[in-house]
Amino acid sequence: MRVLLVEDEQPLAGYIAAGLRRQGFVVDVAGDGRTALDKCEVVPYDVMVLDRDLPVVHGDTVCRRVAERGTTRILMLTASGAVEDRVDGLTLGADDYLGKPFAFSELVARVHTLVRRSAPARPPILHAADIRLVPARRVAERGGRPLHLTPKEFGVLAQLLAADGDVVSAETLLDKVWDEHADPFTNAVRITVGTLRRKLGEPAVIHTVTGAGYRIGP
Numbered sequence: 001m002r003v004l005l006v007e008d009e010q011p012l013a014g015y016i017a018a019g020l021r022r023q024g025f026v027v028d029v030a031g032d033g034r035t036a037l038d039k040c041e042v043v044p045y046d047v048m049v050l051d052r053d054l055p056v057v058h059g060d061t062v063c064r065r066v067a068e069r070g071t072t073r074i075l076m077l078t079a080s081g082a083v084e085d086r087v088d089g090l091t092l093g094a095d096d097y098l099g100k101p102f103a104f105s106e107l108v109a110r111v112h113t114l115v116r117r118s119a120p121a122r123p124p125i126l127h128a129a130d131i132r133l134v135p136a137r138r139v140a141e142r143g144g145r146p147l148h149l150t151p152k153e154f155g156v157l158a159q160l161l162a163a164d165g166d167v168v169s170a171e172t173l174l175d176k177v178w179d180e181h182a183d184p185f186t187n188a189v190r191i192t193v194g195t196l197r198r199k200l201g202e203p204a205v206i207h208t209v210t211g212a213g214y215r216i217g218p
Helices: 010-022 033-042 059-069 083-092 104-118 151-162 170-177 188-200
Strands: 002-006 026-030 047-051 073-078 096-099 126-128 131-134 139-142 206-209 213-216
Touching: 002 010, 002 033, 010 026, 010 104, 026 033, 033 047, 033 059, 047 059, 047 104, 059 073, 059 083, 073 104, 096 104, 126 151, 131 151, 151 170, 151 188, 151 213, 170 188, 170 213, 188 206
Parallel strands: 002 026, 002 047, 047 073, 073 096
Antiparallel strands: 126 131, 131 139, 206 213
């Protein structure tokens, strides 16, 4: 899932972004409110983790404008945990509110909750044939054999399984599994699908649909 982290304190932003990426999220970072709004014009983020006190454009304004679109869930961060501030944030359109300092595990849990709200209901276990994947636990296996996948391989497999046999384009995989720094002309998707196929073994279950993308199935 795609997350936009909006935080002007660079060390904190780096810490949060790295932690979320380790949890399997695709994370883009903005250091001010104007940059955040510009990024939202281009990418349909599932969740925005938004610091309230931002330079250039205040976090309240960012929250209100993004909430008006109704496509991105917002977790607002603030140095104040006062009830009045929480009420203000929720009134602006935030879906959740977390005061600083916070436990990283709580931040991750709240982001996971918002992701579930933003996406169509997905079963807790994804499977096709003898492949089984549990997104919440970051576990994948085939025929009972554990699969040792990189985050990108795991993300591609999750997207293909969630499509339930439908074709998923390379562009969609690039958008959902890679971050904003990915070159749109890169062959990263093709390479990752190739290594994923090798790890899955025989018989082959990922099929290339010429000119359209990839599908998983018999």
